[in-house]
Amino acid sequence: MKILVQKFGGTSVATLESMKQVREKVLDGLKRGNKVIAVLSARAGETNKLLALADEWSPTPDKAECDVLVSTGEQVSISLFTMLLKDIGIRARSLLGGQIPVTTDDDFGRARILSIDSKVLRAHLDQHDVLVVAGFQGCTEDGRITTLGRGGSDTSAVALAAALDSAECEIYTDVDGVYTTDPNICSTARKMDRVAYEEMLEMASMGAKVLHIRSVEFAKKYKVPVRVRSTFSDDPGTLVTQEDSSMEAVLVSGIAYDKDQARVTLRDLPDVPGMAASVFGPLSEKGVLVDMIVQNTSQDGHTDMTFTISRKDLPQTLELMTEVARKTGASEVLHDVSVAKVSAIGVGMRNHSGVAARAFAALTQEGINILMISTSEIKITILIQEKYVELAVRILHDTFGLDWDIG
Amino acid sequence: MKILVQKFGGTSVATLESMKQVREKVLDGLKRGNKVIAVLSARAGETNKLLALADEWSPTPDKAECDVLVSTGEQVSISLFTMLLKDIGIRARSLLGGQIPVTTDDDFGRARILSIDSKVLRAHLDQHDVLVVAGFQGCTEDGRITTLGRGGSDTSAVALAAALDSAECEIYTDVDGVYTTDPNICSTARKMDRVAYEEMLEMASMGAKVLHIRSVEFAKKYKVPVRVRSTFSDDPGTLVTQEDSSMEAVLVSGIAYDKDQARVTLRDLPDVPGMAASVFGPLSEKGVLVDMIVQNTSQDGHTDMTFTISRKDLPQTLELMTEVARKTGASEVLHDVSVAKVSAIGVGMRNHSGVAARAFAALTQEGINILMISTSEIKITILIQEKYVELAVRILHDTFGLDWDIG
Incomplete structure (x- = not known):
């Protein structure tokens, strides 16, 4: 039995018309000789509407009940979608997370999948040609409804594909694949045919909305090939898969950026052991995610500590840092919200040196001042002034030859 | 463990404000020393909205999927209601029909309850003071979602009370009890303190909306005392319970009416064996419910057959009867939609004669022509012209002394 998992997001199932286009994609999956598992999200806007209802009802809505509501x-x-399939004679039925079951832990609102009963699914597939599965949801071992958190439908789809040894998992969305960079700011951005899990993870963590980061982690862990394509076109899309030699030949495969950055600096911190813990401990306790961190070399037993956070966390962070400065004797707390980061990503960097230097040189030549730098095995991230973001993306895209299909 | 089942309908849970009043009733149930099972309907209008969506999506929405949608x-x-309880520190959780489970047959859209797992419920009650249960829904033995059909939440509540040997089941609604007749057309209508299951059944079958007929059948079968009361007042309401001697002392306990009646007559049917089957067989096949039936004495081997149906079924019925007339040689098919029926109901009739005669005399004296008559052990039903309904109700209410509390 060939099984294809297809996932359709909120805009794809928003209206009767768009659902009919989804039906065409499912029929196409059947025509290719598969049994199909269609994983659907809530119709666009519905989840937010339900969460707003919870907020109207309670200042602190019970998390378990919120999942009952949102699911x-x-x-x-x-x-609704199964009705459409049955109308044209397809042997289909719907399945809720708890009916499979997709067993999760009990971290309501952002539960993690523990196991999926593939025997039940295969028995259903013996009786039906299409199973229409609710994404984003599961249940605890004792049968309480859980949700997987934002973007969880992608994770549901990949997990189902992994459980069923599905040959491929297709994630349908409103764009036709993964691009070398944002086409809205770089006209030479090019759709990639293939991208490595690691690269996709770095792009997702930079806020690229095409795939949810947890689903990519899942796909990487279970080696599920994921094809990102559009509900509204026939383009084959982009295959997210294991790294291979052709990918390694490419130095940089994509340029990502993130404007949701704020920079905070603590001046003249005493350079004593445990200082980093005194600064970042309070932030971690309050759930503030710290992104880039730079600490200068110590001078006269004092140092400057600079880090970036999401802009929404700035007021809370400044409050916490003022307290930290008081306790540690730091001279002042500075901040800047007109910053943004730009990254060059590519598994090819593993085997090549000088990539960072090329990026710095290209930006400097155009007069862009580099505020912070952070590098990993397959990514170089540079913090710059926000006003230069679009220019920097285009420069790096050009510098690393991404406007040419050299794959 | 004292267990009280309380059921709240769609208007009672429609808004945050009304849900807060529901919470007061649940708190009152707890104060009376009970663990509470609160059975809720969908918020007013929601079920219709979901059904409209199904109709938009499909000309013949799959029934099983419709139940997934509507539930x-x-x-x-x-x-939402459980959030309100948890906000004030009540140990509560929600339960879907399938989570208990309330096991039903697989007649989707109007399933019947087969069994309820009271062990699971009692285990939940050990851990919680209030269980908030979704009315109207259950699941098949293999875990598919079912709904019980219109008014099914009443049935859910009574079935839960029966399964748990609950002392009483309270059905909260927007009226404060069961009345001797419709107060909107008879100003002397009086709220009853008690009414027998059989009487309530006859009233429900006449379209009295206060309790769904299947819930009354369930209550009668399992001897569950049901109290009908208002969410919006403190009135003790009406207790629906087993017949006792005080009820039998009352000749007539209520007057009901139903305007949704159409009369059809087949003239000059050959009076041969099997003729009734030729007339009513086709109606039954198409799901048309026939209410009153009258057949005249045969003259010259021919007879007239008159029956009543719901007005919405008239076009289909006339079509079927034209065919029946053609086949059997009946001379014509007549119909009349300006008719309605009025009933006097009371378990006391069992031991008294002359009730029907008193009713006929009272109506005739006021010039109301009686078109058809049907009597059962505890009910007399009279078909009259629709324009006389309100007058007839008031006459009968007065004739049988219902404006005086003689209970």
């Missing part, structure tokens, strides 16, 4: 969004999608 | 209505109610 109705996907339930509506799968029942 | 989200109660799911939203129970999660």
